[in-house]
Amino acid sequence: MKGIRKIAPYIPGIQPSTAGMIKINTNENPYPPSPSVADVLKNFDSEQLKRYSSLDNLALKKALARKHDVHPEQLMIGNGSDEVLAFSFxxxxxxxxxxxxxxxxxxxxxxxxxxxxxxxxxxxxxSTFDIDFSDYEELNGGIVIANPNAPTGLFKSAENIHSFLQKHADVIVIVDEAYVEFAEESMLPLLEQHPNLIIVRTLSKSQSLAGLRVGYAIGAPEYIAVLESIKSSFNPYSVDTLAEQLATAAVEDEAYYQKITDEICITRDWFSEKLADLDFRSLPSQTNFILSTHNELNMEELYQYLASENIFVRYFSKPERLNKFLRISIGTREEMEAVIEKITQYMK
Amino acid sequence: MKGIRKIAPYIPGIQPSTAGMIKINTNENPYPPSPSVADVLKNFDSEQLKRYSSLDNLALKKALARKHDVHPEQLMIGNGSDEVLAFSFxxxxxxxxxxxxxxxxxxxxxxxxxxxxxxxxxxxxxSTFDIDFSDYEELNGGIVIANPNAPTGLFKSAENIHSFLQKHADVIVIVDEAYVEFAEESMLPLLEQHPNLIIVRTLSKSQSLAGLRVGYAIGAPEYIAVLESIKSSFNPYSVDTLAEQLATAAVEDEAYYQKITDEICITRDWFSEKLADLDFRSLPSQTNFILSTHNELNMEELYQYLASENIFVRYFSKPERLNKFLRISIGTREEMEAVIEKITQYMK
Structure with missing residues (x-):
């Protein structure tokens, strides 16, 4: 057969679904979405679905524009940040x-x-698993940085990113802020000075909406328009009617999400200390996960032990530098206490 | 700025939303989705959304496999048939x-x-706006046919497609069956003999779910696996949790959809006759729309008149061969009666 593409696809974390499992392998949020999401869902008339979803996603754009203090024409909405990133490439x-x-x-x-x-x-x-911007000085066609980075959890400050954007003013620099709501600051204030900056966000992590598939880009209207033209050339309606309405309700309930985000950060710092008590070394995380290693434990075996105990964390066999680590998403305090207990048992 | 893509995107039909409008411009279904869709929606616990949606869409694949008498590994699900087609390309x-x-x-x-x-x-x-397969004999890298075709509404029989597939056995032939539930037969029975056939379907038209964004491909497991690898390399979770569950409920309620599909076909044939009474000439449609022209009327003016009367149909200024036609989606009988009435008034 002519013309068939061969490609090595992305391998996502497994999505197990067993009773009583502690699923902390794909950086999902342990808390439910805002109660206002449930309200919109309850009042949604399914007859609306006979019509195409919105082409401009203006309701959601307006809510996001208010939240981030930007203009709607600085926003492009997609089916999860994966789609937004794919379109950006x-x-x-x-x-x-x-x-x-x-x-x-x-x-x-x-x-x-x-x-x-x-x-x-x-x-x-x-050597400290950090991004060193002085390694990025060669001629290039664009740059992508996750900030905080995954799976390390490390964060670059706005000051650092600012000079980096200046140095690469002739290309688009995508800053993937999937985890930024768990970090000290967003790069949003840099947008005005740097038209080459495209920030990508998702509702999957901080907004507890991984299953709804909504992400977005924020940037200069000129380049957001290019992104929209790609979306319109690929799948113009990729955000369905329910997804847009539920996402809008979520974005509008900032108080609820601030509360659960704070909770997750407190649990993360507590969990990190408990791991340290067990002689684990963790990278300083500004995300909802921890990348951690231990001198005397084989991480693949620990991963398998935890899975046998219905606790799912993420183990990367490749690249080699990661295979001595586990990436553990932050669940509820109770879940993380159970994880510490199981690890303690395992080490005895 | 380096590396910015310039592209002329697809221009969808407008999506007006005015009180009392008759919206027959984008081939949506005038009837609501199955009551079982509303039931699933009512019982959906929004907390499910904190988890990623299914990677394999197995529940929906199983329902579709039963409906079409194929195996789940012959199915790939996407965010509307637009995404499925884009991935297929x-x-x-x-x-x-x-x-x-x-x-x-x-x-x-x-x-x-x-x-x-x-x-x-x-x-x-x-010259009759039909596809002539003898015009497709040159060396090619693949073929895409909408059957029935849009916006003509014309249909090619399985016998015709069968010999066409045989002639082009070295390339993939995509048959886009977006409208096939309004036509006399699907090409599904040809799959067994023709591994080069990929059929693409959507729930937007016949299942009244344009706003939910679910489409799928049916083909040989070997090529469906390639399609899945592209999906996994682009946006693995593009069908959200709600979309999958609601689509599954719709697919399982064949009786309801058979009833509304029959209704639409009856209204289409009635509407076509009424247009003929007004000296319109319509192509014989096997879809939920009619492409129609009139020797003495300017179609762009009629389009504008109808819009001013809150009736939205589709007018294509390009290509030239189409600009003497209107494409009119089939609404309810009451809506189409109102359309006939307005056109009659206009002609007086």
Whole structure:
């Protein structure tokens, strides 16, 4: 057969579903979405679904514009940040020069570059697993940085990103802020000075809506319009009617989400200390997960033990630098207490 | 700025929303989705949304497999048939030879070919606006046919498609069956003999779920696996949890949809006769729309008149062969009676 594409796809974390499981392997939020999401759902008339969903997603854009203090035309909405990022690669990375991203980061960047045949170069994280911006000085066709980075959890400050954006003013720099609501600050204030900055966000983590598939980009209207033209050339209605209405309700309930985000950060810091008590070493996380290692434990075996105890964390056999770590999402305090208890038992 | 993509996107029909409007411009279904969709919605616990949606969409695949008498591994589910088609272009059209599709057909085929830089050739419909398969004999990298075709409404029989598939056995032939539930037969029985056949379906039209964004492909497991690998390389979770559950409920209620589909076909044939009484000439439609023209009327003016009367139909200023036609979706009998009444008034 002619013309068949062969490609190595992204491998997501497994999605087990067993009674009583503690699922802390894909950085989902342990708390339910805002009660206002449930209200909108309850009052939704299914007859609405016979019509196409909104082309401009204006209701959701307006809610997000209020939240982030930007204009609706600075926003593009997609089916999860995965779709927004995929469209961004198509929209902005069309140069002959390679795009740059860290060797250890969200695994999908490499997959999209492969899929769209975009030349790319992976820049190794430094010895402390941090991004060193001085390693990004070569000629390039664009840059993608997750901030905080995943699966390390490490964060770059706005000051750092500001000078980085200045240095690369001739290309689009995507800053993937999937986890930023668990971090000290967003790069949003840099937008005005840096038209080359595209920030990508998701409602999957901080808004407890992984199953609803809503993400968005924030940037200069000129480049957001390019992103919209790619969306309109691929799948113009990718955000369904229910997803838009429920996401809008979530975005409008900032108080609820502030509360659960604070809770998760407190649990994360508590969990990190408890791990330290057991001689684990964890990278300082500004996300809803912890990347942790232990000198005397085989992490793959610990991963398997926990799975046998109905606790699902993430183990990466590749790349080699990660295979001595586990990435553990932050669940509720009760869940993390159970995890500490099981690890303690395992170590005895 | 380096690397910015310029592209002419697909232009969808407008989505007006005024009180009392008759919206018959984007081939939506005038009837609500099955009552079982409303039931599932009512009982849906929004806390489910904190988890990622299903990666394999197995519940929906099983329901579709039962409906179509195929195996679940012959099915790939996507965010509307637009996403399924876009992924299919990426999966199957990677040859140096141009892909072929009619010059008058679903406008998105050209847009995807452009977006993915796939060489293509548009083959003119014949003088009766039909697809003439003898015009498709040149070397090609794949073929896309909408059957029934849009916006013509014309249908090719399984016998015709069978010999066409045999002649092009070395490439993938996509048959887009978006409207097939309003036509005399599906190409499903041809799948067993023709591994090069990929059928694409949508729940937007016949299942009254345009706003939910669910479509699917049916084909040989070997090529469906390629399509899944593209989905997993782009946006693995594109069908959200609500969409999958509601779509499954819809697919399982065949009796309801048979009833409303029959109703629409009866209204279509009645409407076509009424138009003929007013000296309109319509192509014989096997869809939920009618493409119609009139020797003495300017169709753009009629389109504008109807819009001013809160009736929205579709007018294509391009291509030239279409600009003497209107495409009118079939609404309820009451809606179509109102349309006939307004056209009669206009002609006086």
């Amino acid at each position: 198509l929209a902005f990375f069309n140069s002959e020069d390679p795009i740059l991203f860290p060797d250890i980061t969200y695994g999908f960047y490499k997959v999209w570059a492969d899929l769209f045949r975009i030349p790319f170069k992976e820049i190794p994280l430094n | 990426l999966a199957f059209f990677n040859s140096e030879d141009p892909i072929l599709f009619p010059d008058i057909t679903y406008g998105f085929y050209k847009v995807w070919a452009d977006l993915f830089r796939i060489p293509f050739k548009e083959i003119p419909l014949n």
